[in-house]
Amino acid sequence: MNDDRQCDVAVIGLGVMGGNLARNFASRGLKVAGYSRHFETGQALAAAHPEAKLTIARDVRELVGMLERPRRIVAMVNAGKPVDDVLDQLDPLLEEGDIVVDAGNSLYSDTDRREARAHGRPWRFVGMGVSGGAEGALLGPAIMPGGDFEAWLRLRPVLEAIAARSESGVCVTYCGRGSAGHFVKMVHNGIEYGDMQLIAEVASILREGMGLPWGQVADAFAGWNAGELRSYLIEITADILRAPDPQNAGTLLIDAILDRAGQKGTGKWTVVAAAEHAVAIPTIAAAVDARILSAAKELRVRAEAALRPPRGVLQGVSVDDLRDALYAAKIASYTQGFALLQAASQAYGYGTDLGEVARIWTGGCIIRAVFLERIRAAFAAEPRPELLVLAPDFAADVARRLPGWRRVVSAAAAVGHPIPGLAASLAWFDTLTKARGSAAVIQAQRDYFGSHTYERTDNPGVFVHTEWPKSAS
Numbered sequence: 001m002n003d004d005r006q007c008d009v010a011v012i013g014l015g016v017m018g019g020n021l022a023r024n025f026a027s028r029g030l031k032v033a034g035y036s037r038h039f040e041t042g043q044a045l046a047a048a049h050p051e052a053k054l055t056i057a058r059d060v061r062e063l064v065g066m067l068e069r070p071r072r073i074v075a076m077v078n079a080g081k082p083v084d085d086v087l088d089q090l091d092p093l094l095e096e097g098d099i100v101v102d103a104g105n106s107l108y109s110d111t112d113r114r115e116a117r118a119h120g121r122p123w124r125f126v127g128m129g130v131s132g133g134a135e136g137a138l139l140g141p142a143i144m145p146g147g148d149f150e151a152w153l154r155l156r157p158v159l160e161a162i163a164a165r166s167e168s169g170v171c172v173t174y175c176g177r178g179s180a181g182h183f184v185k186m187v188h189n190g191i192e193y194g195d196m197q198l199i200a201e202v203a204s205i206l207r208e209g210m211g212l213p214w215g216q217v218a219d220a221f222a223g224w225n226a227g228e229l230r231s232y233l234i235e236i237t238a239d240i241l242r243a244p245d246p247q248n249a250g251t252l253l254i255d256a257i258l259d260r261a262g263q264k265g266t267g268k269w270t271v272v273a274a275a276e277h278a279v280a281i282p283t284i285a286a287a288v289d290a291r292i293l294s295a296a297k298e299l300r301v302r303a304e305a306a307l308r309p310p311r312g313v314l315q316g317v318s319v320d321d322l323r324d325a326l327y328a329a330k331i332a333s334y335t336q337g338f339a340l341l342q343a344a345s346q347a348y349g350y351g352t353d354l355g356e357v358a359r360i361w362t363g364g365c366i367i368r369a370v371f372l373e374r375i376r377a378a379f380a381a382e383p384r385p386e387l388l389v390l391a392p393d394f395a396a397d398v399a400r401r402l403p404g405w406r407r408v409v410s411a412a413a414a415v416g417h418p419i420p421g422l423a424a425s426l427a428w429f430d431t432l433t434k435a436r437g438s439a440a441v442i443q444a445q446r447d448y449f450g451s452h453t454y455e456r457t458d459n460p461g462v463f464v465h466t467e468w469p470k471s472a473s
Contacts, residue, residue, distance in 0.1 A: 006068035007033040007055055009158055011076060012086055013104075018076030019045045020138035021103070021130070021162070026052035028161040033057055033066040060089040070097030072155065076130075079106045079265075087114060087125075094123035099151045101126045105266055108186060108273075111179035115147055124151040129175075129185020131365035132164065140164035142365035143172035144188070144357075146181030146350070164364025168373060171360040176350030183273075183344055184357055187337045190270030190284045192366050193263075194333035195233050197287035197421040202326045203237065205408070209314040209417045214252050218242045220319055229327060231369030261291040270340070277343040281336040283329065286424035312415035317407050324404030329425035331398055334375060335388040336428070355379035389432075398429070444468075 011022040014036040022045070026032045035057045036042040042056035057063035064071065071094065075086045083102050090100055100123060102111065111127035118125035126148055132141030143163045145152050152174045163172040175184045199221075206217040218241035225234045245253045267288045274281040293300070338354055345352040358376035362368055378384075378391040385391040389398060409426050412419045431437060446452040453463040 005031060007031045007066045008068060008072070009033070010035065010057075010063050010067055010071070010073045012036075012060075012063070012073065013075060013077040014042050014045050015076070016134045017130075017137045020134055021074065021076055021141075022054055023049055023052045024138050024140070024162045025158065026054060028158075030158060030161070031055070033063055035060060035063040060086075061093060064090070064093045069095065070099065070154070071095075072099050072101070072158065074101045074103050076103045079104050079110070083110070083114070087117070090123075091121065094121070096122040097154075098123040099126060099148075099155060100124070101128050101145070101155065102182075103128045103130050105129075105185065105189070105264065106182050107265075107269055108179035108183040111147070111182045115178060118148075124148045126151050126155065127179055127182040129181050129188065131185065131188055131361075131367075133366060136164065136364050136366075140171070140364050142188075142360050142363065142368070144175045144181045144184045144360065145172070146175040146184070147178060149174065149177070163360075166363030166368070168359045168362045168376065171363040171365070173353070173356045173360050175357065176345060176352040178348055178350060180345070180348075180350035180352055183348075183350070184341065184352065186266050186269050186273070187341050188361065188365060188367060189266035190274075190281065190340075191333055191337040192233075193267040193270070193287040193291070194283040194337075194421060195231075195330065195367055197290055198283070198326055198329050198333065198425070199233055199237055201419045201421050202322050203241065205314060205317075205322060205412060205417060205419070206319070209412060209415070210317070210319075211313060214241045214254060220322075224323055224326075228371060229323065229330075229369075231371075232366060233369075258297070259294060260297050261294040263288070263291045267291070270337075273344065274336075274340050277340060277347060279336070279340045279343050280428060281340060282424040282428045283333040283336055283421055286420040290420050309416045311417070314408075314411040314415055314417065317411045318404075321404035321407050324401035325408040325422055328398050328401040328405045328429075329422050330371075331389055331394055332425040332428055333421075335394075338375070338379075338388050353379075354384075387432075389429075402429075 008030040009025050010033040011018050012035050014022065014034050022032050022034050033055045034042050039058055046054040046056050055066060057066060075083060077083060077086060083104060083106055106127060115125050126145055129144035130141050140163055143159050145155065145159065159172045160170050163170050165171065175181045203217055206212045206220060207214060218238045221234055221238040225238060241254055243253045245251045245256050267284065271281065271285045271288050341352055341354060341357065344350065355376045358372050358379060362372045374393060375388060378388060378393060388394055405426055409419065409423050443454040447454050447465055448468045451465050453465045455461065455463055
């Protein structure tokens, strides 16, 4: 049947993510136009997937002319200048009510700038986070739009059509005003960094710190995935640890992979944003630092040879202890991430619903996990917890797992096994739960050398300075 109608939606950027997103739109009965800087890329995509019936434009002007008015255009291009270049090309071609969506991993402050640019223009701009990787883009991602609310209402039917679904519903929601969509996606990725680091540390302890073969390590993760730790990252870790090396029969691929982790910036952005909003996120920061150190492979080889730190097998630690440590540290990481979302929502006036964010993360996205439903319920309850870890359900969970968590961290430290994520999470917990910490000494030091003043416990809110007695030296 010949379909001469205008296209319902356009996708700019037809790489792995954009191409799969275009195919996802098409699979829901939408007529899709596509554009890539390299026309051949679009042609190849359309030829490889004739069922999608993609219409490929040679340039942006032709693409705009293919669309039903008012137009819906989704850009899936690299963050930074490529997004601005797309907007520059589209700006003179768009009309009243047209919508341009930046669906890439843009820095939220860039999204604010682009939204301000759209003010006074006839077209509308939406910053939107998309999570789920290549498979999610094709089969159903978690989608986090923000910004122009009227634009969201018009986009909603097509976004709900392509989004993942879980027991909690369709995995898309309006995340709030301004750059909320990209801020939420950034924090999602920060939590993802923490999750991945914690899982990697536990896998490493099981293999190197306890001497289990990779097959048993995989079995442990598979078993955990059948219970309260059930999640996408736990599931794929079990698969990864069983995968054979296609180049060397009888060996496992994990042993052939260089221990140098890549990163694209969202984790670092999360850490910077947390510092700006005075929210402590040490689990996520430790994960970012660990990736930075992993990249210094040659330096680590030289340092090990020069310093020769003693290594040994962890003593007094069980597989159950590792499960408990992983679960408790995950609660710490999610608590930190949601605290940052809450602080940013208040500071920027996003109006982000934390329970809704947890709900849409139950399906499609990389950090999807069974306990996100409990997080949703915690933030839906009244009164809403000041911090996730203070919700009665999660507080009791951490209390039960605290002894195993401590055993893991202390045993690893005793034999020189690096666990920056697990250790930072426990340090955060201990600092959070100590009513009087060590900062009195810091305040005294600041006042001693810089006259920065301090508050007294018997007169809080009043800042005083002391002329400190000096030693004879």
